[in-house]
Amino acid sequence: MFRGFRFYAKKRGHRQTWSPKLGSLGEALFFGVFLLFGCGGLAVMIVTLLAPEWRANHDFIQTTCKVLDKRIGHTQGEDGMLYRPEFKVSYSASGEVNTTWTTYDIHKTYFSSLAYAQGVLERFDIYSPERDNRYPCWYDPNDSCTVVLVRGYSWWAWALLAVPVSFIVIGFGGLVYALLTWGKSAERRAAPARRMEESRLFPSNGSTAASAWPDFLPDGVDLTNSPGTKLRYRLPMATSPGWMLFGLLAFCFVWNGILLVGVVMTAADFFSGYPNWFQTVFIIPFAVVGIGALFFLVRQLMITLGVGPTRVEISDHPLHPNGNYRVFLSQSGHLTVEKLSVFLLCEEEAVFREGTSTRTETRPVFRQEIFRREGFEIQSGLPFEAEFELTVPAGAMHSFAAKHNKINWRLVVEGRIARWPDVKRAFPIIVHPAPAQT
Amino acid sequence: MSNVLFLSLSILLLHKLKTMTAAPRITILLEGEGGTYQPGETLAGEYWVDGLEPEQVKAVEVSVLWHTEGKGEEDLAVHDFWRYEADHGRPFLSRIGGPFSTVLPAGPLSYDGWIVKIKWCVRVRVFPRHGREVVGERGFLLGDVQRPPELKPTTD
Numbered sequence: 001m002f003r004g005f006r007f008y009a010k011k012r013g014h015r016q017t018w019s020p021k022l023g024s025l026g027e028a029l030f031f032g033v034f035l036l037f038g039c040g041g042l043a044v045m046i047v048t049l050l051a052p053e054w055r056a057n058h059d060f061i062q063t064t065c066k067v068l069d070k071r072i073g074h075t076q077g078e079d080g081m082l083y084r085p086e087f088k089v090s091y092s093a094s095g096e097v098n099t100t101w102t103t104y105d106i107h108k109t110y111f112s113s114l115a116y117a118q119g120v121l122e123r124f125d126i127y128s129p130e131r132d133n134r135y136p137c138w139y140d141p142n143d144s145c146t147v148v149l150v151r152g153y154s155w156w157a158w159a160l161l162a163v164p165v166s167f168i169v170i171g172f173g174g175l176v177y178a179l180l181t182w183g184k185s186a187e188r189r190a191a192p193a194r195r196m197e198e199s200r201l202f203p204s205n206g207s208t209a210a211s212a213w214p215d216f217l218p219d220g221v222d223l224t225n226s227p228g229t230k231l232r233y234r235l236p237m238a239t240s241p242g243w244m245l246f247g248l249l250a251f252c253f254v255w256n257g258i259l260l261v262g263v264v265m266t267a268a269d270f271f272s273g274y275p276n277w278f279q280t281v282f283i284i285p286f287a288v289v290g291i292g293a294l295f296f297l298v299r300q301l302m303i304t305l306g307v308g309p310t311r312v313e314i315s316d317h318p319l320h321p322n323g324n325y326r327v328f329l330s331q332s333g334h335l336t337v338e339k340l341s342v343f344l345l346c347e348e349e350a351v352f353r354e355g356t357s358t359r360t361e362t363r364p365v366f367r368q369e370i371f372r373r374e375g376f377e378i379q380s381g382l383p384f385e386a387e388f389e390l391t392v393p394a395g396a397m398h399s400f401a402a403k404h405n406k407i408n409w410r411l412v413v414e415g416r417i418a419r420w421p422d423v424k425r426a427f428p429i430i431v432h433p434a435p436a437q438t
Numbered sequence: 439m440s441n442v443l444f445l446s447l448s449i450l451l452l453h454k455l456k457t458m459t460a461a462p463r464i465t466i467l468l469e470g471e472g473g474t475y476q477p478g479e480t481l482a483g484e485y486w487v488d489g490l491e492p493e494q495v496k497a498v499e500v501s502v503l504w505h506t507e508g509k510g511e512e513d514l515a516v517h518d519f520w521r522y523e524a525d526h527g528r529p530f531l532s533r534i535g536g537p538f539s540t541v542l543p544a545g546p547l548s549y550d551g552w553i554v555k556i557k558w559c560v561r562v563r564v565f566p567r568h569g570r571e572v573v574g575e576r577g578f579l580l581g582d583v584q585r586p587p588e589l590k591p592t593t594d
Contacts, residue, residue: 185563185571187501191519216515216546346586348554350510361509363553365586395584397549402513405506405554433477433545433581 021183028178035171041164049107049157056106057151060138065091065147066127067135068099072117075110082110083117087124091137093144102147107154124149217318218401218408218430228313230328230387235312235427238410245304248297256290263287299421308332308383310413310425312342314390318430319409322394328387329371329413334380336418342371342411344390345426346397349406366396370411392431399430462489464562464574474579477544481578485562486535490572495534497523497565502540502558504580509553517543534564547581 069088074081090099103109104120111117125133140146181189228234262283269276308331315326329342346366352359371388378384390411400407409431415423468483475481481502487495499521505514518540538560549556559577566572 185499186514187499187503187516187519187561187563188521190503190514191501191516348508348551350508350553352510361553363551365551395582397551397583397586398545398547400546400549400554400556402506402515404511404513405508405556407549407551407554433547 031171031174038164038167052106064134065089065137067124083114084110085121093139106148231313231315233317238426252293252297259290312427318432319392321396321434325390327390330383330385332383335378338416339374340415344368347408351404398433462572466576482539484537496567499563501561504558507555547583548579550585
């Protein structure tokens, strides 16, 4: 009946069963390191990027300078050679004439493009006494040898702030959460905060019982905000065929676009007389997926465009176990229907981690045919319509929605249509606990 | 070498036996002997802890909660929660334990599905001043939902 607190215990599923205190400590350390990196990064950025730029714009003193010489400085970067314009300038600072080599801006920025650096260099001409060409420059009053030929703010320096700031936000938030939940049991954390009143020494009333409508039922607002034409509510479809089509189209476009490049390169090798067999074999599985996606797209297109809309309406919502309801079905299109059925379906859905991926498993636990019609024609502009009864079984489980586990009820319309792919359209419904039980 | 190993094992075994015999025990009793309850009914009961003196206990938490079992990650929600703390210098006065009572909610109802199971229980967690937490649980059924029949599974 009891179980002791253990540092190690057998894991159930994918849950961590280390000591909760060690877990909290690890969590705090993890986010603490994030916060530390963020603060360190922000400090470095302020000192090296933002503060010099701000000083150049606010503290530096303006004067004029002569450009005595200029050149392109270069250094070896990670991705190749980098270039920057450099100028030998002469200017008056605090009553003295300074002559020094300087860069264009306060950041001493290197550019990957030599042409760009050349362009900057060409904007400044060498001083000639005849023209007396001088340029504005700004020098640091604390160090008159530091001088720049341009001022202003670099957007990229401010955009870079997003990196350390995001580290700080994540680290601080995580650290606060870890400290707030430090040493607290899973039940204490799960107890609703608004009703949480800690008590001392056996109080007479320390209860925190829930009184509002519970959160375990899925939100059914979308299911009742559309009135029906024959019955009270028109049920929305689980997945709009338009969205599915759009998703498929986007996938086919991206996948086959990339694939096409590979196919063209492979074909070019063949035509040049030097076939690359490794590349050919490598590309085959990708081509199979691409062709499969195209086939699925065409099939979905046929279903969406060829089979008209399916409308399902219901006399009341939410439903209750042992409750009787009227259902109205309307199917449009120009079709020869071999079979059209409506099923009442209940499915369990579990979300779990498997390694680093999250998987969802569904399992039907109740499936009952509530309507069937075979061998009939649907004429264009004259939709097939039928009204029939639905009874939710007594003793059935109600709908349930938690973060990782769900119990979903739905009406599923399945059609077998001549010369068309089979059609399956689902309409979610919500089953509440029986009224007598509430 | 073997003597040292034998001595170490003996000490470990003795320590284990000592901790086993000294392990605190939590007893939870429910009115109606923990059978099936209906939403809106009052769940009442009593709990007590043996093997711990009142001054050894820092805090006790009593929860009425549901949690999921099965294939998915665990979901847990607390319907009712009490936490009792011993003040500094003012320990629990008498034995650790007491009655509890709560009106049960509309749901979720207990459910014994194939990959999703919903379990209700009363959970008592004792925090000793020194040593490990001790947890005791007593399950009960909320509602009388039938177990669904087996149908063919599908996986995404």
